[in-house]
Amino acid sequence: MVRLLFFARLREELGTAGEDIHLPEHVNTVKALRRHLMARGEAWKEALGPNKVLRVSVNHEMAQDDTPVRAGDEVAFFPPVTGG
Amino acid sequence: MVRLLFFARLREELGTAGEDIHLPEHVNTVKALRRHLMARGEAWKEALGPNKVLRVSVNHEMAQDDTPVRAGDEVAFFPPVTGG
Amino acid sequence: MKIRVQTENFDIATEIAALREGRPQIGAVASFIGVVRDLNEGDRVSTMTLEHYPGMTEKALAAIVEEAKRRWDIIDVTVIHRVGELKPQDQIVLVAVAGEHRGEAFAACEFIMDYLKTRAPFWKKERTPEGERWVEARESDDRAAERWQKGESK
């Protein structure tokens, strides 16, 4: 089980703040997870597509495409930050 | 008549915060005024001597050796500033 | 180090007094307050809503402050960032840095703001006469943060 979280514009576009999902064994990196979610349908493909500038964190640390994703992790997808 | 002012260490070394003096006609620059005052005696020679790093203002503006000094001016001598 | 994410407002004098308390070696306090402006991109802003990532936010801010402490000889730092709904002229963020000397305090304070702007998980949504919109990240903020990576003398 992996906890997914979505913030800001992404949360609105996907209509969800997050969920807990079981991932197939081959979905074990940030990049693979993003593709896995894009396969869910048009809204997901649009929101997570490669033309979208997104940030991803794994367990509260900023992650890259090749960052591993394992059972028990918390993975968050969000737009570039705009606080301050 | 020119108003002389002395601040901080210089005021203490000279034992005066200032005075009004009449200057001879040839004492018409900062440099000439400094020499004129040094001729007053040992304490003045010591406090205003060329080996002392001093600042001089004329009418509240920072001045140089060749800045003119005229009747009615306020001329201040002081050490480098240390506020803030 | 004091890091707070809160809906409540803050008072800079109270925060600086707490930061300085019992530390007579402090000679310099550099600080910054970010404020909601009434205009953005030419549109009048009526409300600004700050969203964040609870759990990650405090860690991200603490990591930025730790990095500042590694880079500069500073004594302590307070960072307060508000979340929730704010109005124009409301305070958004406070960064206060105490040190012995001003140069290090200034540099660390500006560094923390630049990194906060690009690395801490906050998002702004503003309401204007045209409706609601998410504030876009600024390229100028990325450039400001990148300065600190090039070893530029500050």
Add this chain to the structure above:
Amino acid sequence: MKIRVQTENFDIATEIAALREGRPQIGAVASFIGVVRDLNEGDRVSTMTLEHYPGMTEKALAAIVEEAKRRWDIIDVTVIHRVGELKPQDQIVLVAVAGEHRGEAFAACEFIMDYLKTRAPFWKKERTPEGERWVEARESDDRAAERWQKGESK
């Protein structure tokens, strides 16, 4: 522009509120407080006396603020400098700069402090267990002020 030379203490929150009053375009306030340290040059300081040049001081500070306004796009500035007898941990100086954006506010605030340190007619005398002594000007302050003349990118 608010320039004050006073014996009384100041409250940074009150001063920033006054600086921001009625100006909803302000998005950034960078500020600095200088504080009397308990140690200087390794000696314990019991009292610090600030002397200044009444008449010239306010003009010198105003000229520094005007120069900052020429160099950066800022909205307004408050400078308060105390004189008379102070104790360790007492506030000495406040510089607060309000602007639309943080980069210009930070730069102007640091510039004003660097110039104040080298161009405004204040002198510090400190009392230590060894007796009274005038604080010597620091070369590091001269260097800090000179940075702004070399067109360095800040």
